[in-house]
Amino acid sequence: MCFQNLPVEFDAQGNARLKESIGDPYAYQTRELDRSKIENLLASNGHVKDVNLDPVTRVAGALAFHTVVDLEQRCVLEAHSIGTLFRGYEVILKGRDPRDAMFISSRVCGVCGGVHSVASSLAMEMAFGIGVPPMGGALRNIQLALDFQIDNPVHLYLLAGPDYSQVVVERTNPSLWERAKKTETRHGDIHGFRTMGDMMTAFNPLTGKLYLEGLHMTRPPKEAYSILYGKYPHPQTVVPGGLSTTVSLQVLNETQLRIIRTLDYAKRGVFIWDDITEFFYDADARYKQVGTRAKNLIDNGMWDDPYAYDGTYAGAAEWGERRWATPGVIMDGKLVTTNLHHINIGMEEFVEHSYYEGWENDGTPYRTDPAGNPIGPNHPWNKETKPRSDQRNWKERYTWSTSARWDRQVIEAGAYARLWTTAAAGKMPHNRFLEATGTSVKIAVPQTAALPAMEFEWKIPDTWNAFERNRARAYHIVYSLMVAYENVQIAFDLMGKGENKAATMTEFRIPRDERIGVGFWGAGRGFLTHHLTMDKGVLTNYQIVTPSTFNASPVDPFGQPGPYEEAVINTPILEEFESGETFTGIDIFRAIRSFDPCMPCTVHVANGHNLVVRDATTCACGAG
Amino acid sequence: MAAARVLIGGVGYRWFGDASFGLVTSDELAGLDWPEGVDVEDLGYGALHVALDLLETRARYDRVILIAVSERGREPGRLYRFDCDAPTADDKEVQDRMYEAGAGVIDLDHLVVIGRHFGALPDHVVAIELEPHPGTMGDVLSSQVQALVPKAIDLVRREVLAAAPLSGI
Numbered sequence: 001m002c003f004q005n006l007p008v009e010f011d012a013q014g015n016a017r018l019k020e021s022i023g024d025p026y027a028y029q030t031r032e033l034d035r036s037k038i039e040n041l042l043a044s045n046g047h048v049k050d051v052n053l054d055p056v057t058r059v060a061g062a063l064a065f066h067t068v069v070d071l072e073q074r075c076v077l078e079a080h081s082i083g084t085l086f087r088g089y090e091v092i093l094k095g096r097d098p099r100d101a102m103f104i105s106s107r108v109c110g111v112c113g114g115v116h117s118v119a120s121s122l123a124m125e126m127a128f129g130i131g132v133p134p135m136g137g138a139l140r141n142i143q144l145a146l147d148f149q150i151d152n153p154v155h156l157y158l159l160a161g162p163d164y165s166q167v168v169v170e171r172t173n174p175s176l177w178e179r180a181k182k183t184e185t186r187h188g189d190i191h192g193f194r195t196m197g198d199m200m201t202a203f204n205p206l207t208g209k210l211y212l213e214g215l216h217m218t219r220p221p222k223e224a225y226s227i228l229y230g231k232y233p234h235p236q237t238v239v240p241g242g243l244s245t246t247v248s249l250q251v252l253n254e255t256q257l258r259i260i261r262t263l264d265y266a267k268r269g270v271f272i273w274d275d276i277t278e279f280f281y282d283a284d285a286r287y288k289q290v291g292t293r294a295k296n297l298i299d300n301g302m303w304d305d306p307y308a309y310d311g312t313y314a315g316a317a318e319w320g321e322r323r324w325a326t327p328g329v330i331m332d333g334k335l336v337t338t339n340l341h342h343i344n345i346g347m348e349e350f351v352e353h354s355y356y357e358g359w360e361n362d363g364t365p366y367r368t369d370p371a372g373n374p375i376g377p378n379h380p381w382n383k384e385t386k387p388r389s390d391q392r393n394w395k396e397r398y399t400w401s402t403s404a405r406w407d408r409q410v411i412e413a414g415a416y417a418r419l420w421t422t423a424a425a426g427k428m429p430h431n432r433f434l435e436a437t438g439t440s441v442k443i444a445v446p447q448t449a450a451l452p453a454m455e456f457e458w459k460i461p462d463t464w465n466a467f468e469r470n471r472a473r474a475y476h477i478v479y480s481l482m483v484a485y486e487n488v489q490i491a492f493d494l495m496g497k498g499e500n501k502a503a504t505m506t507e508f509r510i511p512r513d514e515r516i517g518v519g520f521w522g523a524g525r526g527f528l529t530h531h532l533t534m535d536k537g538v539l540t541n542y543q544i545v546t547p548s549t550f551n552a553s554p555v556d557p558f559g560q561p562g563p564y565e566e567a568v569i570n571t572p573i574l575e576e577f578e579s580g581e582t583f584t585g586i587d588i589f590r591a592i593r594s595f596d597p598c599m600p601c602t603v604h605v606a607n608g609h610n611l612v613v614r615d616a617t618t619c620a621c622g623a624g
Numbered sequence: 625m626a627a628a629r630v631l632i633g634g635v636g637y638r639w640f641g642d643a644s645f646g647l648v649t650s651d652e653l654a655g656l657d658w659p660e661g662v663d664v665e666d667l668g669y670g671a672l673h674v675a676l677d678l679l680e681t682r683a684r685y686d687r688v689i690l691i692a693v694s695e696r697g698r699e700p701g702r703l704y705r706f707d708c709d710a711p712t713a714d715d716k717e718v719q720d721r722m723y724e725a726g727a728g729v730i731d732l733d734h735l736v737v738i739g740r741h742f743g744a745l746p747d748h749v750v751a752i753e754l755e756p757h758p759g760t761m762g763d764v765l766s767s768q769v770q771a772l773v774p775k776a777i778d779l780v781r782r783e784v785l786a787a788a789p790l791s792g793i
Binding site for chain 1: 637638639668669670671672673676680715718719722723725726727728729730741742762763
């Protein structure tokens, strides 16, 4: 029984059904937020400060963060994650040809368009009733694994890395910097940094060796991406039913060459993030509390077995478990399901603290999923995107993000969730280079130019915090590279069997009757779904749930803060500072940035009937 | 004398009301005939990746003309020629913009600051900018802004011609 809060139970055959004798099964009471204590502290106490941070955004607007910090007690009293940019692609997709969704949703983000194109294609495949030929499936897997070779290193070395750099640590924690200069690294023989001080200097923004290498090493995967999929980051060859591309032995060789070229770099990254993590833990065990929160994580899994995926919802429970990353939900550290049906029916979005109106008066078009499992009015297939921007304050509405929840619990998405669900499930069948043990994933990496063959093991961590998120992301880079490597071998095998260009995609026609579909997929930042409904050949609803929809979510109607907010509230202030004026908030930044925050795809676009003034990041700060 | 290498690029998000003006205009420009050495590109993606792509072009551009929407406190609903000749940003500003560009935010100033920092842009960068009315959303341009597209095309043409004396178009 994976649900604790939804009114859903399972019969002896494992079929989900609504619990009996509940009048309005999905009804809930909204808990009113009480800020009086915080307001009194702010008014009466000189060391309790409003702190407004911009972990992502400075100018163009995407994510802002408001916290109330007690500088004397060195703790965070309150946190608000604020999505400041409203996009509304979901609204403009209504009434369009479903194929438009691939191109429009790809433009949701300036860096990860490919994952949206594919998620959109998967949703259409389900709605159209088509699968993907094995070559198309293998090529799609390679594409998304390559995508992560850009996304994940850019995060680790260009965005998160500076938080651990000499220029930052020397300023925010001088004693830690002194310690770093004297501490030898554990794996200097592999990554080349003798002391932690040397490594931190390499993390320096814009000039550090690791920063610049992170920039440079986006090149091989981007080249491979362009060969098969068109220009990064908005691919041109993704279509429902596979890929409209020409594949040849030369193309596969070129792709494999670039994967191998990236492997040395990926291997070294694991040791770098292992060393950073252990250094901070050794220096002060309280760093294990930075960014900590409940071990609640979700992932759809990804990289379909080309011989198992059939595009159907009915088959999703089976083909989902054959993915190279196993779908799953982790609650309080325990795996509660690996079934894509369960993942889907447990999803809800709430807007009580977001700039949207509810849709409760619009009815509930779908009471069940296509397999007959119950879904509620707040499920994406029933959700309507209805922007409003009044009532801006911390008690009521303060963000364009919605509260996405699973089983009405706060849950986190990330590339690391993919490792965790795969490790805990122990079901992933592709064990040529990868092995899921129940407590870890083992990754066998062949010999490469500079480093010997290695076996890595990412173990489910005892504590869950900012450092473990980053460490797991470094392992995820190696993991996804080996998925790409194995799928190139599959493509070679298929080529040897006479598969050709025509077999990269399945032909289809746009159905005219009512259809429903969902793309269960993942981004470099984690969980991604596209839910669509269509009729008469056009979209009647389109809903996107991104990793940041979960992670950046505000307080839900049950009074539970979103993951960023929860992680920041749990973060101790370990920074060394003289006064509020010299406080930088580095611990809070480390907590938020460990999620790899991405806001452009989290929030949505309005149509011309909803005029919305673009927010400044200071829009609601200080409002009561 | 070799023709000047000129890049015309639209910057912004697609399907974002008047904020898509840059890309809508560059789509129109891409359909026109241009002299040798003049390229029109969709630069509607992360500034870091645009900068890296520009660094990898075989022959660097002598002049870059960007079309975008920027809020600079000017009278809204009008086009402005904006010289992107601000002094090189300090490291803090570059990294702040990297945080945002890395998260997928698309913005003209991000492109200029990051592109300049990494040496991906030439000295001559000019933007044809729309100062937007606040709050225009939707999947198409408003009729008022749509009417500005031909004017923007004309302004871009003039900029391309202005590049001629540099190296002789």
